[in-house]
Amino acid sequence: MTLREADKPTQEFVKEFIESLSPSSIPISGFVDWEGIDNHIGEHQRELHKIEQLSLQSEEVLREDVSKTLVQYHRTERLLTLLFELVSERNGPFVAVEGSWDFKRYAERIENGSQNAADEIAGVLCEIGLYDLLSSISDLDSYVRGVSVGFESDARKGRQGAKFSEAVKPVLSTLEREIQESGIDVELKKEYSIYYGENDNKHKRVDFAFIRDGEPDVVFELNSYTSTGSKPSEIVRGYIETGKLVRESGIEYIWVTDGSGWKDMKAGVKRAYEDFIDFYNYQMLSNEFPRLLGNYYGTDLSSVDITRTSTRKKDEGEGQSGISDFF
Template sequence: MPIRQHRPPTDEFVEEFQDTIVPSAIPSDEFINWDGIESDIENYEAQIEAILDLEDVSESEFVEGLTDALMDADDTRKWIDFYFELLGERGNKYSAYEGVWKFYDVQRAIDRGDRESARSLADILQEIGLQYVVDEADVRDHYRGMLVGMESHARKNRQGFCFENLVEERVEHIANQLRENGHSVETDDEYTTEYNDESGQKKTVDFAMFEDGELSLVVEANAYKVGGSKPSEIRRSYNHVAQRMRNDDIAFVWITDGQGWEKSLANVLRQSYDDIVDLYNLEQAETHLPRDVVNFFETGEV
């Protein structure tokens, strides 16, 4: 059974939830990871200095210079990654109409002393425009700009990381309340538990809370900056997990937030609340969840 004590009708819950949504879990001062960007630039200082020596040379000299650098590199892949990142490309390969350059294969060939592989890669880098960047731009400033542009992808991971930090603060606050009330409570993150049945299946949860060493409550945390099908898929999955956890006398709590839950996902939110019940956004996790969890630990009532 759910632990939620404050159970308004579904439409009232949806209105309350959507009125208190936090649009994003990323604070403005963490929107761009400037420390990480400057660390990346510093990490490639040797590569930057080397490529600056190729400024204003001929095309053939540029290609030969890149080839020499690749052949002399202690860490060939690091040099390959740097060259392509200067051109805004990250990954394990470069693909074009002319062919595919798989970086691992190229690295192995160069490390075996295959100068033709190094020259082939140098040729394609020159053709893409690496020489243009070296001749026409400040390489460090250009690379800094490329890294800022790549931050949009990094923010997808940062969103989840920041949200989990916010949820962890609330979980620890509740745990401290329980300790003050005399409960022997411990918490863990990324905890894996087996279901108490014959399936042998396991479930890893974002946060787990134990009393006297026994698992009592689990928390899953998800933030959605945009809508789409993902929240609906997670709802179905968590409904199944919640039922199995409750069969094992373990409370299941889902804390979720983000502007993805605004009006377009109202129906998914209704279904989530009707099915799971112990559903909270960050605001509700502050106003309602502590009382719900304390009641659950002190009375065992739901």
């Protein structure tokens, strides 16, 4: 069973879906997490001070000093991670043709007294170019700030999903309240684990779930794509296959997604509508979904004003809501 009846012509749905996409769930003001970057620098002042004290007499002297400092410093992993961050590798492991170096594992070995591990990892850092780098830096804090801005491209991928969830939650919370006021006992849960498949042998954590009588009733998976990605067809196929199994377990499965990346995945939108059906972007969730959810619970939610979940007032006369209204 699905909440939506696929009674709209596919091409009409695809056009509507594409035209109502929100390009991103991250506002301009949140494009770079300046506060997070400044906190990162502030939290690593001791490590930065240690790096500033390293000897730059020669590359060999630096290698020996890095090795000695790693052995002597009481927060080895933090220092080692920051040293690799300076040469543009965050979190690790660092991987090259010659091998792989896991920061945590090497830090543990060094803390357990392994001079060989310290010598080896110091040698790797110098071979990458740590000596030339430190010799050319006049302000280490500013350099780390610049490197951190460079890492923001990957960091935004994580924030994209978090911000999208942040925008969707008030919509679902409003619907939860309206359903409860109609006399139906439901509760909205975030990051809820469900079991499905034959004999409930599969497990999945969904972003949100409506719980009725202690059991998951309607669950929601959320994501946002600002780029197409390498395997869009596999993304859609995965949701279709999971949706089929979840629904066979008596749970309604809703996919809410958005982002400009879908503009180049029209074939995926077409397939998702035809084979998954309960496939919505943020605007569809705000405008169309309340009526469908109301039908499912046997109550009229068609007049629910989802726009009141926004933290901004919409322009008078505008008839549709979007993610930008939330921020």
